[in-house]
Amino acid sequence: MPEANPNAAPYTADLALLQSAAHTAADIALRHFRGNYQTWDKPGGAGPVTEADLEIDAMLRDTLTTARPTYGWLSEETEDDAARLTKPNTFIIDPIDGTRAFAAGEKHWGHSLAIAENGQITAAVVAMPAIGKIYWATRGGGARDETGPLQVSPQSNLDQAQILATKPNMDPAFWPNGTPGFKRHHRSSLAYRMALTASGRFDAMLTFRPTWEWDIAAGTLLVTEAGGTATDQSGAPLTFNSAKAQTHGVIAGGPTHREIIAIRG
Missing domain, CATH: 3.40.190.80 (D-Maltodextrin-Binding Protein; domain 2)
Structure with a gap:
């Protein structure tokens, strides 16, 4: 897992926590990927959920909230708890973003991990294990992947x-x-x-x-x-x-x- 940006204070510690958790999530996901696992359809046509989604969600919630017990929790695969609305900081997590692709054996799925502070995102990781990519950012510290800083396209047409x-x-x-x-x-x-x-x-x-x-x-x-x-x-x-x-x-x-x-x- 790449090191956190050393110039990204004061959110470097939160970023490092998210990076470590994303690495563990990737290990779990790749163990299931293109293998045999259970899949269910969510109520109301909300899409599929797999055994991997739920295992990763449980791991992330345990790991992240143990490390930051005062932070709230919002995840696609956890029943919402309004207590998060009273927290200055909240984890916002998608254990597997692109579950349909994951279940189909396609590569474009990943883990989306973020922390919000008073409504604004301060630390973030997007990991794409099946294609070997990871992206990360901190508020005021820039965005990077394993090759260096990220920069949006200048295209205006x-x-x-x-x-x-x-x-x-x-x-x-x-x-x-x-x-x-x-x-x-x-x-x-x-x-x-x-x-x-x-x-x-x-x-x-x-x-x-x-x-x-x-x-x-x-x-x-x-x-x-x-x-x-x-x-x-x-x-x-x-x-x-x-x-x-x-x-x-x-x-x-x-x-x-x-x-x-x-x-x-």
Whole structure:
């Protein structure tokens, strides 16, 4: 596991804790990946959950809350507890982001680990074990992967942009001033889409659906610390550890972010 950025004080200790936990989560996930394990469908069409999701969730909750007993806890695979709303600091966790891809034996799934302090993300890790990538950031300390600092793309021409989005987001109803000509790409994990945007491999990512905080908390810090902007679909700032634990979609990127907001009016 890469070392934490030594210039990322005062959140270095929290980052190191998340990095260590992500390493353990990766070990568990890879032990199950493409093997035999149980899978269930969540109620209400909320998607699948696997034995690996639940094992990782239990490990992360035990490891992280033992190390930081005063922090709250918000995870996709743990029943929500409103006590987190009274905590200045809260872990926001997706044990496996991209469970459908994981269950299908595809590689684009990962672990999304973040800490929110008074609504803002201060430390974050996105780990992608099946492809051997890890990204991390601290508030004010920059964003990095194992090759060095991350920097968002400088692309400002929306029609020439490469953007990560699912096909339903291209519905003309979302683009009242006309659908732009950017090239659409897709990855299963929202956290990975944000990490790829932070690294400049894509110019932006977007989703107009209500978005769970655990899918985007870590990625939001990666993008902003890489010099980009992350907001909801209206351009409003993102805040975390809310009662609903959802945002009104998300748009993230470099200058392309501004162009997306502008064209949608």
